[in-house]
Amino acid sequence: MTRQGENIEERIKAQAAALGFADCAIAHADAAPKTAERLAQWLSEGRHGDMIWMEERAAQRGSPQGLWPDVRSVIMLGMSYAPARDPLALEHAQDIGRISVYAQGQDYHDVVKKGLKALARWMIDEAGGELKVFVDTAPVMEKPLAEAAGLGWQGKHSNLVSRSHGSWLFLGAIYTTLDLSPDVPGRDRCGSCDACQRACPTDAFPAPYRVDARKCISYLTIEHKGPIPIEYRAAIGNRIYGCDDCLAVCPWNKFADSAAANKAFMGRSELAAPSLTDLLELDDAAFRAVFAGSPIKRIGRDRMVRNAAIAAGNSGNAGYKVQLQRLAQDQNEVVRDAAAWALAQLLEAR
Known part of the structure; x- marks a missing residue:
């Protein structure tokens, strides 16, 4: 325990919130063991199309340890981009091009990575250890890890769904050598909805x-x-x-x-x-x-x-x-x- 009366996990989450993240949760590095098998099946069926990078680094993508053997814990973070307007409102606008909500503002790679790096610097100062930060471009399976950490669950559309933030979260990951206490994994709540x-x-x-x-x-x-x-x-x-x-x-x-x-x-x-x-x-x-x-x-x-x-x-x-x-x-x-x-x-x- 720290002198503030909070453990390091609670302090990480508080700092993440201060840096603009809407949610933060922790998993052991081996908390999503079926990821590699499911990825291999998806790739073998050719469902990745011409996204060749998905198969080129599949071994690293299949588990956090496959990318970095020293990782002990994974901190998954979500940054909200919940829209103020109905994303389907322009569906029948013949003279307008529709751009996905996530791409109408600043590049999320830059914004999320800035927050991750700031949190990483804080963690090193406060708790030590080694770490790596990732947002989208590295061979990291963010959605299974986010479910394992408890940010939400992968819905029937395969994207993450949060009870608090719906479908509108950008995901970032911090791999660390710290042995952190994990949160409760997400539970599928899609039910019969399709x-x-x-x-x-x-x-x-x-x-x-x-x-x-x-x-x-x-x-x-x-x-x-x-x-x-x-x-x-x-x-x-x-x-x-x-x-x-x-x-x-x-x-x-x-x-x-x-x-x-x-x-x-x-x-x-x-x-x-x-x-x-x-x-x-x-x-x-x-x-x-x-x-x-x-x-x-x-x-x-x-x-x-x-x-x-x-x-x-x-x-x-x-x-x-x-x-x-x-x-x-x-x-x-x-x-x-x-x-x-x-x-x-x-x-x-x-």
């Missing part, structure tokens, strides 16, 4: 708790570099970066409070409801200017314009014809393909 599965526009869930990335709109609009398969283009609608549908319909979101969200993730006006007309005009310089400081910047101009062209093709608005004709001559093959498809869709809609 709202997330029914909401998916592309049927990306072959079974509860399993997702096929190759069908997921988030994967198709963000991770996938080539032409989007024709069978999914109409279902994409006006989504140009990610998809919130399976998260937005979760009943547990009624407990999420947008006031608890980190202010850095408040949507920028130009990203909350971007005009398809403007997006179709983007060149590389304009793309970098518009999406500076946003996680969207990593997909590059070509994928964004590809996505915008598909949304234009789904709009039924013949006013995009001139822009799409120009893009059908674009130097990028994927953009040309999307523009040609969109023109054909608008022609059929007449």
Whole structure:
């Protein structure tokens, strides 16, 4: 016990809250033993699509010790980005491109990592030990570890669900050599609800708790570099970066409070409801200017314009014809393909 009358676990959580984290929980490093097996099965079925990095470091990804043998405890942290508005409100807005809630503000990688590093420095000063911090880009299975620590549980859409924060948490992890007392693991509370599965526009869930990335709109609009398969283009609608549908319909979101969200993730006006007309005009310089400081910047101009062209093709608005004709001559093959498809869709809609 410390002189403040609190143990180190309680003090870590208090410091995490002071640094802007909405939740913090602790697990032993071996608390999610089925992760490696489940990951191996998912990869063997090819459900990761062309996310090759998932298989390249699968051995490290399968367990904390696989990445760092000295780790004893895992501290899982959640930072809220609960939206103030309904993420589905612009579903039928034909001239607007829909961007996933998480990407409308500052890049979460930067914001969460800053908080993790600050907490890590505090921990070293207060308790010693060695540690490593991770947010998204390392071979870490954040969601199973978050469930093992007690932040929530992995819902039928495979994302984490929190009783307090719904579906809107960015996850970060601190691996440490400290032997910390663990919290109670999360318990599945989905019950018979299948709202997330029914909401998916592309049927990306072959079974509860399993997702096929190759069908997921988030994967198709963000991770996938080539032409989007024709069978999914109409279902994409006006989504140009990610998809919130399976998260937005979760009943547990009624407990999420947008006031608890980190202010850095408040949507920028130009990203909350971007005009398809403007997006179709983007060149590389304009793309970098518009999406500076946003996680969207990593997909590059070509994928964004590809996505915008598909949304234009789904709009039924013949006013995009001139822009799409120009893009059908674009130097990028994927953009040309999307523009040609969109023109054909608008022609059929007449």
